[in-house]
Amino acid sequence: MSFTFSREEAVLFDQQDELSAFRDQFYIKEGQYYLDGNSLGLLSKKAEQAVLSLLDSWKNYGIEGWMEGEHPWFTLSEQLGEKTAPLIGAKPDEVIVTGSITVNLHQMLSTFYQPDGKRTKIAADELNFPSDIYTLQSQIKLKGLNPDIELIKAASDNGTTLSIEEIDRVLTDEVAVLLLPSVLYRSGQLLPMKELTKRAHEKGIIVGFDLAHSIGAVPHELHDWGVDFAVWCNYKYMNNGPGGTGGLFIHEKHHDRLPGLKGWFGSNKEKQFDMAHTFTKADGAGAYQIGTPNILSTAPLIGSLELFEEAGIHNLRKKSLHQTQYMADFFEQKLRSFGMKKVTPSADEDRGGHIALQHPYAAGICKAMKAEGIIPDFRAPDIIRLAPAAFYTSYQDLYEAMQKIQRIMETEAYKNYSNERNVIA
Numbered sequence: 001m002s003f004t005f006s007r008e009e010a011v012l013f014d015q016q017d018e019l020s021a022f023r024d025q026f027y028i029k030e031g032q033y034y035l036d037g038n039s040l041g042l043l044s045k046k047a048e049q050a051v052l053s054l055l056d057s058w059k060n061y062g063i064e065g066w067m068e069g070e071h072p073w074f075t076l077s078e079q080l081g082e083k084t085a086p087l088i089g090a091k092p093d094e095v096i097v098t099g100s101i102t103v104n105l106h107q108m109l110s111t112f113y114q115p116d117g118k119r120t121k122i123a124a125d126e127l128n129f130p131s132d133i134y135t136l137q138s139q140i141k142l143k144g145l146n147p148d149i150e151l152i153k154a155a156s157d158n159g160t161t162l163s164i165e166e167i168d169r170v171l172t173d174e175v176a177v178l179l180l181p182s183v184l185y186r187s188g189q190l191l192p193m194k195e196l197t198k199r200a201h202e203k204g205i206i207v208g209f210d211l212a213h214s215i216g217a218v219p220h221e222l223h224d225w226g227v228d229f230a231v232w233c234n235y236k237y238m239n240n241g242p243g244g245t246g247g248l249f250i251h252e253k254h255h256d257r258l259p260g261l262k263g264w265f266g267s268n269k270e271k272q273f274d275m276a277h278t279f280t281k282a283d284g285a286g287a288y289q290i291g292t293p294n295i296l297s298t299a300p301l302i303g304s305l306e307l308f309e310e311a312g313i314h315n316l317r318k319k320s321l322h323q324t325q326y327m328a329d330f331f332e333q334k335l336r337s338f339g340m341k342k343v344t345p346s347a348d349e350d351r352g353g354h355i356a357l358q359h360p361y362a363a364g365i366c367k368a369m370k371a372e373g374i375i376p377d378f379r380a381p382d383i384i385r386l387a388p389a390a391f392y393t394s395y396q397d398l399y400e401a402m403q404k405i406q407r408i409m410e411t412e413a414y415k416n417y418s419n420e421r422n423v424i425a
């Protein structure tokens with residue numbers, strides 16, 4: 001299918017869009033083209049209501065709020081884990097809402113990384129997010145080993161994407177755990193999780209994924225694929241707000257494993273208040289919680305997950321693919337000649353929810369976009385990420401934004417801005 005990139009076409013797409021009504025559920029700033037839902041999703045009215053409702057239960061119940069009110073706090077993390085499960089193809093007790101990516105990764109590595117004989121290494125990739133790599137380095141050090149030796153990274157020959165062969169090369173019989181992102185945060189490449197899990201398991205390697213850039217954008221079948229563990233944040237496509245509580249998945253085949261980092265909120269709930277010094281773990285993923293949950297930072301997810309249930313992740317994915325296709329084709333036809341390179345893979349099955357454009361003046365271009373009301377994000381050294389959010393980005397928004405980007409490139413308006421990144425990019 002080819003696009004005409006006319007305003008009429010965008011209007012028609014909006015009329016045909018079965019998800020278009022969800023836009024009214026979100027707070028969208030007039031005159032702004034928000035294409036940064038992959039860094040911080042926007043606030044929905046339901047999420048706002050949920051926060052107010054939990055403030056209300058604090059107001060009305062005090063400490064009794066742990067067991068009383070519309071959403072008793074004591075079991076909230078488990079309940080929201082159950083509601084998250086369909087988004088990642090998990091069983092309800094394989095998911096818990098807790099922590100942040102970095103903390104949950106420390107928990108999962110402490111639980112799964114058991115160097116044994118010559119199997120002492122962790123495999124990752126050289127394009128991974130810094131915090132994930134720092135976690136692996138510290139976990140190796142905590143075992144008294146040397147990260148420079150024990151952390152091996154799949155190398156990318158083009159600097160933006162990874163092939164199965166490149167990953168295969170690090171899957172040796174010295175590797176204990178493989179950690180990969182589901183979607184590479186810069187280029188937006190979606191890795192073949194099912195195939196990689198199979199290959200790693202054939203070599204006896206435990207497999208974990210960081211779903212930061214796929215949860216809420218891409219459907220998963222983690223249970224059926226046999227993935228051992230996964231972690232994610234909820235402030236990106238999940239719209240759970242800044243610093244909103246994240247989540248983790250641990251396959252039921254591992255539920256007998258003691259958490260590497262024990263804490264009282266990982267206890268069996270009946271026993272937790274026995275205050276015994278012997279830890280009795282919860283049965284499911286809840287066992288891998290550590291301390292008291294951040295209730296107010298979890299609250300928005302109550303509303304947000306209702307929206308996901310109403311919309312359906314497969315419908316969201318379908319719209320997202322169509323919108324990123326629109327942007328990718330616009331790029332091919334209108335922007336390529338300005339020295340921009342699209343680094344996101346073209347095939348549907350190889351891309352997540354955003355399009356990444358590479359340009360030597362990327363930081364300056366992002367500033368010129370912001371001056372026009374377009375909110376992208378910049379990833380050093382030279383990547384512009386643009387993420388339409390299927391819940392709230394309209395085709396008319398995309399049409400306007402792409403026209404403005406074309407004008408910025410034609411007029412070289414970005415040369416009015418420095419090419420330095422801001423403190424937060």
Ligand SMILES: *Cc1c(COP(=O)(O)O)cnc(C)c1O
Nearest residue numbers: 100101102129131185210212233
């Ligand atoms: C967003 C992101 C993070 C952030 O980690 P936090 O602990 O939630 O701050 C980590 N890893 C990846 C791949 C990300 O995209």
